[in-house]
Amino acid sequence: MNLALKDIRHSLFRFILTCFGLGLLMTVVLAMIGIYNGLVSDALAAVKAPRADLWVVEANTQGPFAEASSLPAATRDAVARLPGIAEAGAITYQTIEAQHGTQTLRLYVIGYERGRPGGPSTVTEGRGLGRSHYELVVDRKSGLEVGDTIRLGRNRFTVVGLTEDAMNSGGDPAVFMTLSDAMALQSELDPAAERVRAARGAASPDASNVAAVIARIESDADVARVAATIRQWKHLGALTQAQQEELLLASVVDRARRQIGLFLGILLTVSAVVIALIIYTMTMEKLKQIATLKLIGAPDRTILGLIVQQALILGASGWAIGLSLILLVKDNFPRRVVLEPTNALVLFGIIILVCILASGLGIRAALKVDPATALGG
Amino acid sequence: MAIGDLLVDVSGVAKHYGEGETRVDALRAVDLQIHAGEVVAMLGPSGSGKTSLLNIIGCIVDPSAGRLVLDGETVFDGRWLRGNLRQLRLDKIGFIFQAHNLLPFLTAEENVSVVLDLAGWKPAAAQTRARELLDYLEVGHRAGVKPAHLSGGEAQRVAIARALANRPRIILADEPTAALDSVRAQLVMDLLRKLAVEQEACILTVTHDEKIFDRFDRLIHLRDGRLSTE
Numbered sequence: 319m320n321l322a323l324k325d326i327r328h329s330l331f332r333f334i335l336t337c338f339g340l341g342l343l344m345t346v347v348l349a350m351i352g353i354y355n356g357l358v359s360d361a362l363a364a365v366k367a368p369r370a371d372l373w374v375v376e377a378n379t380q381g382p383f384a385e386a387s388s389l390p391a392a393t394r395d396a397v398a399r400l401p402g403i404a405e406a407g408a409i410t411y412q413t414i415e416a417q418h419g420t421q422t423l424r425l426y427v428i429g430y431e432r433g434r435p436g437g438p439s440t441v442t443e444g445r446g447l448g449r450s451h452y453e454l455v456v457d458r459k460s461g462l463e464v465g466d467t468i469r470l471g472r473n474r475f476t477v478v479g480l481t482e483d484a485m486n487s488g489g490d491p492a493v494f495m496t497l498s499d500a501m502a503l504q505s506e507l508d509p510a511a512e513r514v515r516a517a518r519g520a521a522s523p524d525a526s527n528v529a530a531v532i533a534r535i536e537s538d539a540d541v542a543r544v545a546a547t548i549r550q551w552k553h554l555g556a557l558t559q560a561q562q563e564e565l566l567l568a569s570v571v572d573r574a575r576r577q578i579g580l581f582l583g584i585l586l587t588v589s590a591v592v593i594a595l596i597i598y599t600m601t602m603e604k605l606k607q608i609a610t611l612k613l614i615g616a617p618d619r620t621i622l623g624l625i626v627q628q629a630l631i632l633g634a635s636g637w638a639i640g641l642s643l644i645l646l647v648k649d650n651f652p653r654r655v656v657l658e659p660t661n662a663l664v665l666f667g668i669i670i671l672v673c674i675l676a677s678g679l680g681i682r683a684a685l686k687v688d689p690a691t692a693l694g695g
Numbered sequence: 696m697a698i699g700d701l702l703v704d705v706s707g708v709a710k711h712y713g714e715g716e717t718r719v720d721a722l723r724a725v726d727l728q729i730h731a732g733e734v735v736a737m738l739g740p741s742g743s744g745k746t747s748l749l750n751i752i753g754c755i756v757d758p759s760a761g762r763l764v765l766d767g768e769t770v771f772d773g774r775w776l777r778g779n780l781r782q783l784r785l786d787k788i789g790f791i792f793q794a795h796n797l798l799p800f801l802t803a804e805e806n807v808s809v810v811l812d813l814a815g816w817k818p819a820a821a822q823t824r825a826r827e828l829l830d831y832l833e834v835g836h837r838a839g840v841k842p843a844h845l846s847g848g849e850a851q852r853v854a855i856a857r858a859l860a861n862r863p864r865i866i867l868a869d870e871p872t873a874a875l876d877s878v879r880a881q882l883v884m885d886l887l888r889k890l891a892v893e894q895e896a897c898i899l900t901v902t903h904d905e906k907i908f909d910r911f912d913r914l915i916h917l918r919d920g921r922l923s924t925e
């Protein structure tokens with residue numbers, strides 16, 4: 319006879335309500351985990367997309383994400399010719415605002431050389447850039463569709479393809495265009511600065527500069543050695559992919575990450591306390607019945623089973639409800655909510671652990687209760 | 696009547712609650728022997744220690760001094776000699792409490808069969824036995840009902856069924872018929888007596904109920920923590 323289930327069925331409505339409350343709490347915890355993951359993975363999206371091994375940037379900068387970096391576009395040729403480099407491509411990044419219908423879009427413009435590293439990792443709808451001018455591949459989150467046109471700078475561009483999960487660390491959706499378009503856009507968008515420079519009679523170095531050159535190395539080459547070779551050129555710096563990712567996490571998203579991480583910690587603690595409290599109260603309410611069970615000769619095993627099973631059922635249902643709810647709503651968040659199966663499993667583990675620890679408190683009280691207390695009344 | 700085994704042997708048992716100014720001597724040196732087949736009533740004014748003595752024999756309350764032998768086993772002699780008192784209760788003692796103490800989340804039938812379940816009976820056998828007992832006590836038709844929906848008398852009869860389920864040899868009852876009308880009270884006492892004979896059990900009942908005095912083999916009186924037999 320399973321006493322735990324019988325007792326649950328006896329006050330089913332209340333138990334379901336408790337599970338549901340716990341489920342909502344779990345939804346928030348999972349949402350927070352998802353937001354945290356989303357933040358990290360969004361931040362890394364732009365770094366990971368080109369699948370580079372090496373980032374060649376301006377000397378003494380931590381570009382192009384953590385700091386501004388500017389290189390002559392010709393650097394790409396020099397880099398490509400180095401032994402150990404399989405392919406290299408110049409790339410530019412800039413954030414712009416553009417008008418689309420009544421909406422103002424913030425877009426992260428990535429200019430790359432067609433046929434070289436740096437383009438969108440996949441095109442999920444439409445095609446990649448086919449012509450050298452005025453075509454765009456955009457992230458789906460921008461709200462633009464294949465065939466849409468949008469004015470950027472002086473020219474009107476046509477969306478020819480959609481990609482996914484491409485954005486900067488602020489979550490602005492990415493727009494891919496050819497390097498030459500991007501470089502033109504770069505100078506157009508800053509006419510005031512351009513005029514000042516022209517008035518000074520200086521050459522306009524920016525117009526022909528790129529943010530970085532990304533390179534993939536040959537399979538038998540050593541990244542560190544190639545990077546060291548590049549650093550010997552005084553005006554160049556080189557970061558490996560791993561260094562670039564670390565840098566981005568450490569500098570750009572670190573504070574946001576710690577903020578959410580800390581909040582997640584608080585949330586988990588609160589959940590643990592709430593679970594412990596619920597289970598403890600559940601047991602306390604049953605003390606008289608537990609005393610009766612002892613009177614009629616039930617061994618500790620039976621009493622332990624009653625408490626632990628209910629705690630586990632509560633924890634597991636709360637977790638399941640939380641998971642279903644978050645899966646239901648996660649795509650409605652303005653920024654990405656990324657939940658890995660391992661996250662859900664780890665949370666399950668934590669909850670089960672908390673449930674067992676919390677039952678420990680109740681069990682202590684239950685085992686101590688004197689069977690004679692059942693006689694009072 | 697042939698005298699059966701000595702099932703309950705209480706000697707020199709004392710019980711006091713509290714210490715110093717608040718000390719209450721509920722029992723002072725009580726001696727009592729009950730044999731198989733005997734049905735004994737314990738009488739006495741309120742506060743005379745009846746429940747205390749019953750609980751001591753039921754191994755629920757610690758005696759302050761004395762010796763307690765149940766069914767040939769010395770279970771208390773200045774201290775408990777038996778580690779697992781609950782197993783002892785399950786095997787040997789059926790307890791009918793002053794308040795019925797049914798588990799609210801189980802049906803009447805389950806309240807009876809849970810004891811058998813704990814004693815290791817197969818579910819089907821436990822169910823059959825529970826049904827039989829409930830039918831016998833005329834609450835079979837309420838088998839599927841939870842205690843909250845039973846009348847006081849019905850609940851008391853379910854509690855009696857529970858106490859008898861595992862065929863204990865020592866049946867202790869604290870005013871079992873208080874919630875029953877006189878016809879049912881006598882029926883219940885007749886049933887208990889029948890069981891005592893069949894199962895070679897003994898019954899010790901606390902009662903104020905004069906209507907059923909004639910159903911007992913022996914009446915014992917507790918006064919100020921001491922026994923006087925008549």
Ligand SMILES: Nc1ncnc2c1ncn2[C@@H]1O[C@H](COP(=O)(O)OP(=O)(O)OP(=O)(O)O)[C@@H](O)[C@H]1O
Pocket residue numbers: 712713719720721739740741742743744745746747748
């Ligand atoms: N747990 C306890 N703590 C302190 N004193 C107690 C306790 N239980 C009983 N007593 C006291 O011991 C004495 C005997 O109590 P007991 O319950 O055995 O009497 P009783 O004969 O069953 O009374 P009643 O007929 O009212 O049920 C009483 O004075 C009572 O106040």
Ligand SMILES: [Mg+2]
Pocket residue numbers: 745746747793869
């Ligand atoms: Mg009493």
